[in-house]
Amino acid sequence: METIKNRRSIRKYTRQEIAPELLNELLETAARASTMGNLQLYSVVITRDPGMKEKLAPAHFNQPMVKGAPVVLTFCADFNRTTRWCECRKAKPGYNNFLSFMNAASDVLLLTQNFCNLAEEKGLGICYLGTTIYNAGEIIETLNLPQLVVPIATITVGYPDESPAQTDRLPLEAFIHTETYHDYIPEDIDRHYCPKEALPENKHFVEINQKETLAQIFTDIRYTKEANEAMSSALLQVLKRQGFM
Amino acid sequence: METIKNRRSIRKYTRQEIAPELLNELLETAARASTMGNLQLYSVVITRDPGMKEKLAPAHFNQPMVKGAPVVLTFCADFNRTTRWCECRKAKPGYNNFLSFMNAASDVLLLTQNFCNLAEEKGLGICYLGTTIYNAGEIIETLNLPQLVVPIATITVGYPDESPAQTDRLPLEAFIHTETYHDYIPEDIDRHYCPKEALPENKHFVEINQKETLAQIFTDIRYTKEANEAMSSALLQVLKRQGFM
Numbered sequence: 386m387e388t389i390k391n392r393r394s395i396r397k398y399t400r401q402e403i404a405p406e407l408l409n410e411l412l413e414t415a416a417r418a419s420t421m422g423n424l425q426l427y428s429v430v431i432t433r434d435p436g437m438k439e440k441l442a443p444a445h446f447n448q449p450m451v452k453g454a455p456v457v458l459t460f461c462a463d464f465n466r467t468t469r470w471c472e473c474r475k476a477k478p479g480y481n482n483f484l485s486f487m488n489a490a491s492d493v494l495l496l497t498q499n500f501c502n503l504a505e506e507k508g509l510g511i512c513y514l515g516t517t518i519y520n521a522g523e524i525i526e527t528l529n530l531p532q533l534v535v536p537i538a539t540i541t542v543g544y545p546d547e548s549p550a551q552t553d554r555l556p557l558e559a560f561i562h563t564e565t566y567h568d569y570i571p572e573d574i575d576r577h578y579c580p581k582e583a584l585p586e587n588k589h590f591v592e593i594n595q596k597e598t599l600a601q602i603f604t605d606i607r608y609t610k611e612a613n614e615a616m617s618s619a620l621l622q623v624l625k626r627q628g629f630m
Numbered sequence: 631m632e633t634i635k636n637r638r639s640i641r642k643y644t645r646q647e648i649a650p651e652l653l654n655e656l657l658e659t660a661a662r663a664s665t666m667g668n669l670q671l672y673s674v675v676i677t678r679d680p681g682m683k684e685k686l687a688p689a690h691f692n693q694p695m696v697k698g699a700p701v702v703l704t705f706c707a708d709f710n711r712t713t714r715w716c717e718c719r720k721a722k723p724g725y726n727n728f729l730s731f732m733n734a735a736s737d738v739l740l741l742t743q744n745f746c747n748l749a750e751e752k753g754l755g756i757c758y759l760g761t762t763i764y765n766a767g768e769i770i771e772t773l774n775l776p777q778l779v780v781p782i783a784t785i786t787v788g789y790p791d792e793s794p795a796q797t798d799r800l801p802l803e804a805f806i807h808t809e810t811y812h813d814y815i816p817e818d819i820d821r822h823y824c825p826k827e828a829l830p831e832n833k834h835f836v837e838i839n840q841k842e843t844l845a846q847i848f849t850d851i852r853y854t855k856e857a858n859e860a861m862s863s864a865l866l867q868v869l870k871r872q873g874f875m
Contacts, residue, residue: 386659461811465813466814470845478849479849490732491760498744557661562773566706568710613727617728
């Protein structure tokens, strides 16, 4: 509980390597997460080689964590292994569809978070790279992922070489609903978001970007409609190419 | 580490209620999970009312945990709240697309697993209901979920009233790959799956279902091609109806 309460993403790591035995223990234990029909619809590609990190970096918009971390883990939704098992066992697999993709994506994200909790408990620092699904096609090429395998999450991991301030979160009441969903009226939005908007770092961010509101930072700069739409098409293409649609 | 190592899904609960303060603390702490741009693209609907559990049960194929648990949590991918925030702040949101759905689904699954870890650490038992995305449309109706909100995971939670045996997992080497993905040849499949196939409960399962192999239990009974395809169409329809495609 305390580890999770105090956690922060770590983007700078010392040069200390992660012992393979420790990494294996963390991954093996993480696999205790719930999984559909106990099929474990995932694979994890472990990157330690500097050359491979170099190749992966552009897909993650060259965020420095990729080359700076001793270990980069690419967590993949994987129905390939299960499909091969079926083929070897006179069973006719039917997992080349969208539902199966979502089942595998769910499995691997539960595994991913389990891994992160375990790693942090052991004193490691992690950063979750959301860029994985933006440029899934490039990652597939680099890691040689076959049909029915799609990268979903990338975790950079290492011993922390920074201790950043903890970021804010919305108040609990902003995201829980009792019995049914109660949609947000403007007064709710004000109550939930004003504390975040009032933070000095956010005010500064708005100012240096010459925007009127914090929300505009997201809509106009960080996650624009145009970029989202282009990456949606790309991701749907990837799902087709990998055999999930 | 030990809690996760020893965990098992719990499907039977005592009548003891979960104190609202405890539930709130668990959800609030779970929200320390990584989240895209710190937007927290999720909502959680808390069901305690027996009438609401009754209404939710059919969507989960009447699995007894829904009515038997003191608390049922529906974890939803939510871009509605962020969109409302943008609308209240002169920002033009562009999150009605597939990428945004996947971003929100990722956020909420990390939150879900974090919650499960925390709940189990406090002595609660949980069961993950994968049925949520199979019948998302019904759940949307029951919980009154607006556009840009889609249920992704359901967790039943309560104090354990059973102590089931721990289920098996594949050996670690079955799901990790070094530097690049190495596809599975039949010898790999044998090595990874024979221990699972040799378990007495699995042999029994094959026998009573008059199948030849364990894999056929999955392809012919539990997760058939026909059902997967029908549910894929339904889920894609739901994404359209909720505004994500």
